[in-house]
Amino acid sequence: MNITILFGGSSYEHEISIVSAITMKKVLKKSNLQSVFIDALRDFYLIDSDKMKSKLFSSGEYKKSKKVQLKKTGFFVDGMLSSKPVESDVVLNLIHGRDGEDGKIASLLEFYAVPFISPRTEASAISYNKLYTKFLAETLDIKTVAYEYLSIEDERHIEMDYPVIIKPVRLGSSIGVSIVRSEAELDYALDIAFEFDTMVIAEKYIDRVKEYNQAGAFTSQWELSIVEEPQKEEFLDFETKYMDFSRDSQVLSADISDKLKIKIQDCFKKVYEPLFLGSVIRCDFFVIDDEVYLNEINSVPGSMANYLFDDFESMIERLSQNLPSEENIVIDYQYIHSIQSAKGKA
Amino acid sequence: MNITILFGGSSYEHEISIVSAITMKKVLKKSNLQSVFIDALRDFYLIDSDKMKSKLFSSGEYKKSKKVQLKKTGFFVDGMLSSKPVESDVVLNLIHGRDGEDGKIASLLEFYAVPFISPRTEASAISYNKLYTKFLAETLDIKTVAYEYLSIEDERHIEMDYPVIIKPVRLGSSIGVSIVRSEAELDYALDIAFEFDTMVIAEKYIDRVKEYNQAGAFTSQWELSIVEEPQKEEFLDFETKYMDFSRDSQVLSADISDKLKIKIQDCFKKVYEPLFLGSVIRCDFFVIDDEVYLNEINSVPGSMANYLFDDFESMIERLSQNLPSEENIVIDYQYIHSIQSAKGKA
Numbered sequence: 001m002n003i004t005i006l007f008g009g010s011s012y013e014h015e016i017s018i019v020s021a022i023t024m025k026k027v028l029k030k031s032n033l034q035s036v037f038i039d040a041l042r043d044f045y046l047i048d049s050d051k052m053k054s055k056l057f058s059s060g061e062y063k064k065s066k067k068v069q070l071k072k073t074g075f076f077v078d079g080m081l082s083s084k085p086v087e088s089d090v091v092l093n094l095i096h097g098r099d100g101e102d103g104k105i106a107s108l109l110e111f112y113a114v115p116f117i118s119p120r121t122e123a124s125a126i127s128y129n130k131l132y133t134k135f136l137a138e139t140l141d142i143k144t145v146a147y148e149y150l151s152i153e154d155e156r157h158i159e160m161d162y163p164v165i166i167k168p169v170r171l172g173s174s175i176g177v178s179i180v181r182s183e184a185e186l187d188y189a190l191d192i193a194f195e196f197d198t199m200v201i202a203e204k205y206i207d208r209v210k211e212y213n214q215a216g217a218f219t220s221q222w223e224l225s226i227v228e229e230p231q232k233e234e235f236l237d238f239e240t241k242y243m244d245f246s247r248d249s250q251v252l253s254a255d256i257s258d259k260l261k262i263k264i265q266d267c268f269k270k271v272y273e274p275l276f277l278g279s280v281i282r283c284d285f286f287v288i289d290d291e292v293y294l295n296e297i298n299s300v301p302g303s304m305a306n307y308l309f310d311d312f313e314s315m316i317e318r319l320s321q322n323l324p325s326e327e328n329i330v331i332d333y334q335y336i337h338s339i340q341s342a343k344g345k346a
Numbered sequence: 347m348n349i350t351i352l353f354g355g356s357s358y359e360h361e362i363s364i365v366s367a368i369t370m371k372k373v374l375k376k377s378n379l380q381s382v383f384i385d386a387l388r389d390f391y392l393i394d395s396d397k398m399k400s401k402l403f404s405s406g407e408y409k410k411s412k413k414v415q416l417k418k419t420g421f422f423v424d425g426m427l428s429s430k431p432v433e434s435d436v437v438l439n440l441i442h443g444r445d446g447e448d449g450k451i452a453s454l455l456e457f458y459a460v461p462f463i464s465p466r467t468e469a470s471a472i473s474y475n476k477l478y479t480k481f482l483a484e485t486l487d488i489k490t491v492a493y494e495y496l497s498i499e500d501e502r503h504i505e506m507d508y509p510v511i512i513k514p515v516r517l518g519s520s521i522g523v524s525i526v527r528s529e530a531e532l533d534y535a536l537d538i539a540f541e542f543d544t545m546v547i548a549e550k551y552i553d554r555v556k557e558y559n560q561a562g563a564f565t566s567q568w569e570l571s572i573v574e575e576p577q578k579e580e581f582l583d584f585e586t587k588y589m590d591f592s593r594d595s596q597v598l599s600a601d602i603s604d605k606l607k608i609k610i611q612d613c614f615k616k617v618y619e620p621l622f623l624g625s626v627i628r629c630d631f632f633v634i635d636d637e638v639y640l641n642e643i644n645s646v647p648g649s650m651a652n653y654l655f656d657d658f659e660s661m662i663e664r665l666s667q668n669l670p671s672e673e674n675i676v677i678d679y680q681y682i683h684s685i686q687s688a689k690g691k692a
Contacts (some may be wrong), residue, residue, distance in 0.1 A: 019366070042457060058679035069415075077435050103471060107449055111388060129468065132472070132478070132481070297374075336403070
């Protein structure tokens with residue numbers, strides 16, 4: 001299969017997207033990979049697979065690669081007299097953060113009828129915003145940790161007891177996130193968070209909470225990964241998470257009861273279907289008193305959470321063959337025709 | 347000022363977008379207008395202003411116009427040896443429904459750094475979905491009519507008393523909407539609504555409710571339209587609304603107290619700022635017992651609600667000069683550099 005890996009982007013997570021893309025190259029061994037890089041200026045480059053090393057990008061050498069344009073049905077290398085398509089059956093969106101997870105790339109690919117693996121625009125916009133993720137969970141009857149939200153113009157005060165965790169509503173990878181143990185620390189944490197967003201949420205911070213990750217997709221059947229209990233520090237900072245994006249070997253399943261595993265999987269399925277059809281996502285859950293809480297939806301998870309799947313590549317292949325299709329809207333101009341008739345102009 | 351009107355799109359409201367665009371031509375008299383049409387296949391055409399008549403589109407004759415491509419900074423006419431930009435200071439998104447109001451066009455224009463008047467991706471995705479609009483109102487402490495939601499897989503039953511109004515969550519212009527007066531009529535109304543969406547909301551139907559429309563934008567100041575009390579039928583069907591999109595002369599203000607007017611305007615401002623910066627939207631409110639309820643956000647209102655403004659064209663000009671700018675993200679490769687150093691490869 002011809003898979004085009006799309007990575008980079010105008011995003012705070014641009015660099016970890018490069019790490020994810022390099023990891024994908026190690027994982028997708030049977031496929032014929034094409035790599036399309038979006039640089040900080042949002043120019044598209046077709047990167048030679050043999051040159052996929054981080055230095056190519058950090059040195060700026062990637063600029064010697066061929067530029068490509070996104071047009072109807074895919075990417076094209078424009079020549080003087082003709083435009084040559086990049087051979088591709090599916091685009092795998094590996095852009096983390098802005099562009100990749102906020103709905104922009106999904107919009108571009110859907111608009112241009114390019115088959116792609118990623119959440120669609122609405123799913124992206126909802127999961128990119130931690131507050132809307134809370135609302136989504138509510139409609140699905142899924143528990144989340146108690147929270148409040150503050151806009152940059154609100155009074156700097158929260159109702160709930162400390163400690164709390166302060167998060168900008170729209171960023172991933174722990175950027176701008178702080179744990180606040182007392183009211184005295186709140187102001188500083190808000191300063192940091194409001195550097196990245198006009199809105200933040202404050203969530204009850206639960207010490208030593210059990211955390212479990214579940215990734216998956218729906219193809220013609222559920223394709224659920226193992227449940228992982230991620231390594232636990234107070235919370236993952238950017239650099240720790242960064243290294244996490246280069247994982248390429250399978251990890252062990254969490255040591256949990258079948259009953260809890262099924263609860264986690266049921267929650268995952270509720271989140272995924274139908275909103276996230278066409279994507280591989282990873283949901284991070286908390287378990288408190290045997291109840292499952294949705295903590296986060298990673299709509300473009302680090303290295304696509306490949307390390308949680310038994311046979312990631314085959315799953316990607318099945319998903320490519322089961323992508324949701326946009327509804328076909330027939331435009332027959334019947335209203336314009338009828339108005340023209342009424343006006344005697346037809 | 348050079349304004350590019352973008353209209354058409356792959357949308358059930360494709361034809362009313364054409365009507366809106368023709369109306370804009372009558373309203374924006376001082377500006378230098380360019381018209382870019384997106385046809386049902388999502389090809390872009392540069393339409394000669396003199397030819398802007400509905401028949402050009404319904405007859406298919408538009409296909410003789412020059413094709414344009416969306417690239418960085420704007421639209422371009424590609425020639426054999428060069429690519430000529432369409433002169434434009436700002437794009438006015440006039441696409442109603444899918445593409446224009448679901449976040450796709452906003453994503454495309456923002457990605458390619460094209461200045462544009464329209465809600466951005468997140469605002470579009472939220473206001474395109476009636477259920478998320480309800481959540482947005484909740485976060486803003488704005489009342490909405492009592493509702494329930496049903497997915498296509500749910501049992502066909504609602505808790506609230508009849509009559510109710512059934513709406514697909516994602517479509518505008520009354521498509522798929524029915525009033526249901528008893529349980530016996532529910533099944534048929536749901537059949538219709540589920541033809542257009544996998545999720546519907548049922549809202550309490552309030553007979554003879556007072557309805558008021560408020561349009562506006564924020565430039566360097568609030569630019570609020572008059573408050574209109576729209577003509578009232580049971581509810582507007584598609585054809586009635588369709589004619590409504592060609593309005594180009596100013597209407598009279600609703601006969602309401604200053605106190606109520608201020609309440610409506612305050613609600614509008616809460617909805618608009620900061621989510622809808624860069625756009626002209628129209629909010630439709632209900633007033634029940636002197637309380638203001640948000641009924642709907644029209645993120646790309648018919649003919650841009652020009653008929654509600656005293657000097658629409660000047661407002662559009664001021665808005666063009668006060669568009670929100672995307673945050674500039676600097677990518678300095680410091681993480682990749684530090685990893686390369688750690689590995690001894692730097």
